[in-house]
Amino acid sequence: MSKKHHITTIVNGDEYEALCETRHTLLDVLRDELRLTGTKEGCATGDCGACSVMMDGRLVCSCLVLAVEADGKSIDTIEGMASGNELHPLQTKFLELNGLQCGICTPGFLIAARALLERNPDPTESEARYWLAGNLCRCTGYDKIIRAVLSAAAEMRGA
Amino acid sequence: MTTILKKPGFNPDRKYKIIGTSPVKHDGFDKVTGRAKFAADAFLPGMLVGKVLRSPHPHAILKRIDTTQASKVPGVKAIITRDDFPEIKQGTGGGDMTRLAMAREKVYWEGHPVAAVAATSESAAKKALKLIEVEYEVLPHVIDPVEAMSPDAPILHDYMRTKGAKGPDAEKPTNVVERHALGIGDVDKGFAEADVIVEGTFDTKPMHQGYIELQSCVANYSDDGQVDLWCCTQAPWVYRDRLTEILKIESSKIRIQQSELGGGFGGKTTFYLEPLSVVLSRKAKCPVKMTLTRVEVMRATGPVSGTQSTIKMGCKKDGTIVAVDSTLVFQTGPYTGSAFTNAPQAMLTRYDLKNVRTVSYEVVSNRPKVSSFRAPCVPQVVFGVEGLIDELATKIGMDPIEMRLKNAIVEGHKTIYGETFNRIGFVETLEAAKACDHYRAPVPKGQARGIACGFWFNRGGETTGSMNLAPDGTVTITLGTADVAGSRMSMAMMAAEELGIPVDRVRAVLADTHSLGYNRVTAGSRTTFSSGIIVVDSARKIITELCRRAAKIWNVPEEGVVFEDGVCRPASSNVGEFEPLSIKDIAHKTTYTMGSISGHSEMNVTGAGPGFAVHIVDVEVDKETGLTSVKRYTIIEDAGKAISPAQVEGQFQGAAVQGIGWALNEEYVYGSDGRLQNPGFLDYRMPVASDVPMIDTVIVEVPNPKHPFGLRGVGEVPLTPAMAAIGNAIGHAIGIRPRSLPMSPPKVLAIIEEARARGVLPAG
Incomplete structure (x- = not known):
């Protein structure tokens, strides 16, 4: 049995500890150890974005981050996106505008879209499409996802 | 139970309150918060991890498997090989199925399972896989289906003889599973009447369904032989019955619970891990989770299926298509099951043709077995058919939509496969395409426009469901079909409409295989249609019972009660003066009447309305690089009646972008060693958001007379013309219409050079 590492992370504001193997990714630990399964694995090679999370305020594919790298870091996942009973405007718009079908890619899109709007509150359609080009969706053809993101941006700006 | 919905006819005068709106999907809330439970999100106490050892060779005899060293790895609890599966004769349905799950005599593709391990950790399982010794005798392989048909090709199955073949070759071992001929009229006579004839050979490449959710399952085989299986599937009952067939476990002992389905598109109608996890769990005496x-x-x-279609088509100067001749080849992987006969049936069904000949071949080769995908085998052949119609229209100087209108079928048409169509909406769809903004707008400078049409049968089949009324007046529905994109919500809407209650008082859930009778696979664009009829029938049974209970409460004859707008009221003043009773009022009193109220329905549903679509696409082709950009895309399609228009639009839009991927990018690349060289999303490139424009939609509504709300399936039709429309647009942009998918930059660049050499495209 390989030696395990003890890591401590802040996930959605709460402190978590976990034991992990050197080869384990942040995604592995989030899902299999902390049982925060809202973050999805679609490829494990950083190509689909389903595992998108924020690490110390930076958008990352959690499948490309080793769990030991997350030690001492602050992680934000889909489970922490709503504030109490209040959904984030992006979550509301994805629902209202049918920006999801099967829903497997949805957490990754929401995390990535929130990161976009934090740095660019008024993206053009093209900017939204390029920012979200790291997230694959096979159901929707992206149309309603992009509309939901632009609509949420407008609402958050008070436009 | 008797069926109330004897004639599920459409009522054109009915006004809707809920149908035709797009409320927020009930399953959406858990999906935007990360709580929705997909297949890989399940954990059981004591659960082990299962991993699969796969063949590195595309074709080899499996001589020896030794698991001695592997079994000594700490944490390994079970290892299974072919010896753990009952023998079933080769060349039978069950024989093929068990060999697809686990190789027996031979391996047939790179990736064919040869062993599986269950261990306490993934690391231990992977370590054990490396220690399993397998001795292979490598055989020559064949990847391409056309090469697999040649007389000197390596033969996959010595026992295989071509079904439907005649002559001396019929008795020889072959890779051709079946020769299938379908036609009408006299093709030679038809061509003799033609003013213009065009022909071509078109090839399309296999593409993957591309669902983002990896297949995953958790099996728990209890000590008394009960199997609990959690998995993502479009076909729980089909999986159960196949497990029964290949593992010899009684169906009543196998309970399959479907998870949220993270995309399927036909690809999750076939099991892969499920039989392995059940056998591992039986051997390890622990639950086993496996994830690809x-x-x-x-x-x-x-x-x-990858395909090759050779098609010849002739028309008169007025646009009448007089004859079509075609030879079609379909790759199926190592075993039959491509559903290739869909193609000759559907490829031309939308045009009124008198003379058609088709000969189709299904061919095995050393690749993974194909699985269904939106309108299996049809879009590939439509790529050629609609390309040739476009060439004919150009040659006779006719507008491409007028050309199709000239040949369009209407109600009463008898198809090549024998069905006579009820009311259909192809002409209305073409007219709507002609009138839409996109078609009326001039083609922007530097761009070119293509159009194409498609058809899919739409299916019905065995379907079951239950509806229960709770004492507080709310309603739950248990569905036998899977929810591949939002059908639970459509069912809740149909139930609410029928019962006259708000849709938030209805919740639909997915059944496990113990709670309902057999349901056919959730495919063929059958779900909202078939389960919709089950829901309406169940609701009407509840309404009948509500009237009985109201009669009992009022102490009047049953026929003295009518149900209108969600309440029971006296049929006339002669019955007596009573305050109307709402569903809630009656539900609340069920304890004092005759107990709980429910509706149940099971039918072999028929009457699915055929669907037709027109796609219009504007592209820009970079003449320097051969790169095609899709600039504008519109789908016009007959949905019969859109229950939730936003969901129907979503089906259209998703299909269009899958079509763009298939048309421009997606392709399997095999090395000469028969190994796949691009098995990941980086090198197998599906469209991303920045590759595509918004997809415009026009929902045509020509009601299906065989559904109470008039709906037609919409899942498959919108993929059928996509690659053809894009190909036609590229053809108009560069002077020669591509005949091979994907229309990737190197291929398009080569055509541009050819077009310039032939003088059909000005020199750059």
Whole structure:
């Protein structure tokens, strides 16, 4: 049995500890150890974005981050996106505008879209499409996802 | 139970309150918060991890498997090989199925399972896989289906003889599973009447369904032989019955619960891990979870049939198509099951043709077995058919939509496969395309426009469901079909409409295989249609019972009660003066009347309305690089009646972008060693958001007379013309219409050079 590492992370504001193997990714630990399964694995090679999370305020594919790298870091996942009973405007718009079908890619899109709007509150359609080009969706053809993101941006700006 | 909905006829005068709106999907809330439970999100106490050892060779005899060293790895609890599966004769349905799950005599593709391990950790399982010794005798392989048909090709199955073949070759071992001929009229006579004849050979590549959710399952085989299986599937009952067939476990002992389905598109109608996890769990005496990696998904699941179509078509100067002749080849992987006969049936069904000949071949080769994908085998052949119609229209100087209108079928048409159509909406769809903004707008400078049409049968089939009324007046529905994109919500809407209550008082859930009778696979665009009829029938049974209970409460004859707008009221003043009773009022009193109220329905549903679509696409082709950009895309399609228009639009839009991927990018690349070289999303490139424009939609509504709300399936039709429309647009942009998918930059660049050499495209 390989030696395990003890890591401590802040996930959605709460402190978590976990034991992990050197080869384990942040995604592995989030899902299999902390049982925060809202973050999805679609490829494990950083190509689909389903595992998108924020690490110390930076958008990352959690499948490309080793769990030991997350030690001492602050992680934000889909489970922490709503504030109490209040959904984030992006979550509301994805629902209202049918920006999801099967829903497997949805957490990754929401995390990535929130990161976009934090740095660019008024993206053009093209900017939204390029920012979200790291997230694959096979159901929707992206149309309603992009509309939901632009609509949420407008609402958050008070436009 | 008797069926109330004897004639599920459409009522054109009915006004809707809920149908035709797009409320927020009930399943959406858990999906935007990360709580929705997909297949890989399940954990059981004591659960082990299962991993699969796969063949590195595309074709080899499996001589020896030794698991001695592997079994000594700490944490390993079970290892299974072919010896753990009952023998079933080769060349039978069950024989093929068990060999697809686990190789027996031979391995037939790179990625074919040869062993599986269950261990306490993934690391231990992977370590054990490396220690399993397998001795192979490598055989020559064949990847391409056309090469597999040649007389000197390596033969996969010595026992295979071509079904439907005649002559001396019929008795020889072959890779051709079946020769299938379908036609009408006299093709030679038809061509003699033609003013213009065009022909071509078109090839399309296998593409993957591309669902983002990796297949995953958790099996728990209890000590008394009960199997609990959690998995993502479009076909719980089909999986159960196949497990019964290949593992010899009684169906009543196998309970399958479907998870949220993270995309399927036909690809999750076939099992891969499920039989392995059940056998591992039986051997390890623990629950076993197995999840494919993306590389495994690409190497060993799906894809869609690659095809080669040689088609000849002739028309008169007025646009009447007089004859079509075609030879079609479909790749199926190592075993039959491509559903290739869909293609000759559907490829031309939308045009009124008198003379058609088709000969189709299904061919095995050393690739993973194909699985269904939106309108299996049809879009590939439509790529050629609609390309040739476009060439004919150009040659006779006719507008491409007028050309199709000239040949369009209407109600009463008898198809090549024998069905006579009820009311259909192809002409209305073409007229709507002609009138839409996109078609009326001039083609922007530097761009070119293509159009194409498609058809899919739409299906019905065995379907079951239950509806229960709770004492507080709310309603739950248990569905036998899977929810691949939002059908639970459509069912809740139909139930609410029928019962006259708000849709938030209805919740639909997915059944496990113990709670309802057999349901056919959730495919063929049958779900909202078939389960919709079950829901309406169940609701009407509840309404009948509500009237009985109201009669009992009022102490009047049953026929003295009518149900209108969600309440029971006296049929006339002669019955007496009573305050109307709402569903809630009656539900609340069920304890004092005759107990709980429910509706149940099971039918072999018929009457699915055929669907037709027109796609219009504007592209820009970079003449320097051969890169095609899709600038504008519109789908016009007959949905019969859109229950939730936003969901129907979503089906259209998703299909269009899958079509763009298939048309421009997606392709399996095999090395000369028969190994897949691009088994991941980086090198197998599906469209991303920045590759595509918004997809415009026009929903045409020509009601299906065989559904109470008039709906037609919409899942498959919108993929059928996509690659053809894009190909036609590229053809108009560069002077020669491409005949091979994907229309990737190197291929388009080569055509541009050819077009310039032939003088059909000005020199750059």
